[in-house]
Amino acid sequence: MGDKAGIVQGMHAGDPRAVQTMLASQTPFWSLLAASVLARMQGDFTQSDKQANRMVAYLEREGGLRDLEPLVMYAEILKAGNAGLAGSWKDWLVALHGLQGKYEKPLRDFFRIPSLKFINMDHITLNVPTEDLPTPSVDWAPVNHVDYVKTLQKKAVPGINPVVPVLINQQKVDAVLDTGAFISILPNEYLKSGGFKSIGKVSNSFDAEGRSDTGPLVVVDNLTIGKTVFHNVIFQTTTAKKTILGLQILKQFPHFHMTDTGVTFGPAAEYDCHRPMLLSSDPSANSAYLVFPVISDQSVRYAYLDSGNIGDALFFEHVPYFSSEEQKQATSFRALTTTGAGTFLAVYRPMTATVDGVKLTGKVQKALRHIPNLIPDFLLTSALLQHGSFYFDFPTHTLCYK
Structure with a gap:
């Protein structure tokens, strides 16, 4: 069947446009999947679960539907990911435990995305019972x-x-x-x-x-x-x-507020942010990112906030290749990775963009990407804290930059 609708890619990229298009479609399965995914992207994990359950009920009524098992499995993985996003790490591990070893190849084949990753789900080995x-x-x-x-x-x-x-x-x-x-x-x-x-x-x-x-x-x-x-x-x-x-x-952290000098949070902390949250994630929610629409050159791109990306560039972009001019100008730089410091080739370019109504003029750092993935390849760095503050609050599904 494949991901013709772009729903799976949209959730990974944090881009709601294809998901919203399918939400209005007359195709029962895809519209229910889109509803579940869009609710997840907006931080409403209860609604996402509700739509995933409706999707499973529809599939069970259509018992002779081809590829029934991987579709039901995908709904269960979405619910497991929601458990981790809405609750604690324990909720996440317990929900994932019964799904391990069953889904990766059939779902890659079904969505026809060979590089589709369900990172860590089959690679977490517990040495204690979930209880x-x-x-x-x-x-x-x-x-x-x-x-x-x-x-x-x-x-x-x-x-x-x-x-x-x-x-x-x-x-x-x-x-x-x-x-x-x-x-x-x-x-x-x-x-x-x-x-x-x-x-x-x-x-x-x-x-x-x-x-x-x-x-x-x-x-x-x-x-x-x-x-x-x-x-x-x-x-x-x-x-x-x-x-x-x-x-x-x-x-x-309730009412989380990140500035250029520190952070404030807590149930009684002041909080003035009302824009609906936008998240990107993989289905199992081993990865999840806060996403902001970025307007540049009269077009919209979606970027995730990477406050651990430290430097003087406002934006960071992974690219699969450099132009011949960029190859001549590229220099190596070192950056923190999960297993230590890595060395990469990068080039800087000027960039003007608007994030949440704040106009920013600075640089984008373009770096060669060595391994393919489905997470967004366009980032906002901690350098944006020199021009504004970030707010987010998961209980109210809100996030903003101002």
Whole structure:
């Protein structure tokens, strides 16, 4: 059948246009799938589940429909991903557990997308029964304000470095607030200090150079940010030297406000943002990104916010090749990846664009992409914090830049 409607690609890219077109179609399965996907992209995971259940009910009524099994499976994977986006890491792992080993090839064949990835679903190996996984919880302080680590702002790398001081089991750690990552990352060296529960491993972690790593999954007893304490927090441990707090944690922060000097969050924190949220994700929600429409040269592109992308370029773009002129001008640069620092070829170009009504003039950094993927290839970097602030709140499905 294939992804003729562009729904699967649209969800990965964070581009709702093809999904909205199919929502109005008269094709029952595709319109129900579009409704589920669009609700997911708008942060309404309850509605997404409801539409996925309607899709399964329709398929079961059409019992003789060709390719019935992979379609039902896709609906179940969407619901499992919703569990992780709406709830905790434990909800996500429990929901995925029964789907492992059943879906990847049939769904690639069905959608005719050979590179379609359901990252980590078949590559998470738990060493404890799901019923023994510790239950996460949070002791919220009404309002929290945390400044970035000032010494890091003075280093040679230009731009805003959103690194905050946190406590991991009472050990002081500097952590990157990285909306471009989903699962949080902890360097292996911290395991020596204790206070961690091993729950399994991830065997297919790839960085942008295509290097593979096997990272243990651990649960941290306590993570303190500001005056708020998170209990039983999941991390993937790697050989990287930086601690990264990804969107799996950050999405839990109510009324999140990121500026050029620090972050504010909490149930009682001031929050003035009403634009409906837009997310990109893979079906299993191992990856998810906050997406903003970017208007440039009278056209709209969709870019995801990668606050861990630090430098002086406002925008970052992966490209499969350079023009001959760009090849002559390209230089190598180093960047943090899941398994350490990678070296890439890149070229800078001037760019003027509007993000949420804010006109920006700066540079786009174009980098060669070594491995194909379906995540958006156009990013907003932390340098935008020099011109405005980011807000997001998952309970109200809102996000904005101003």
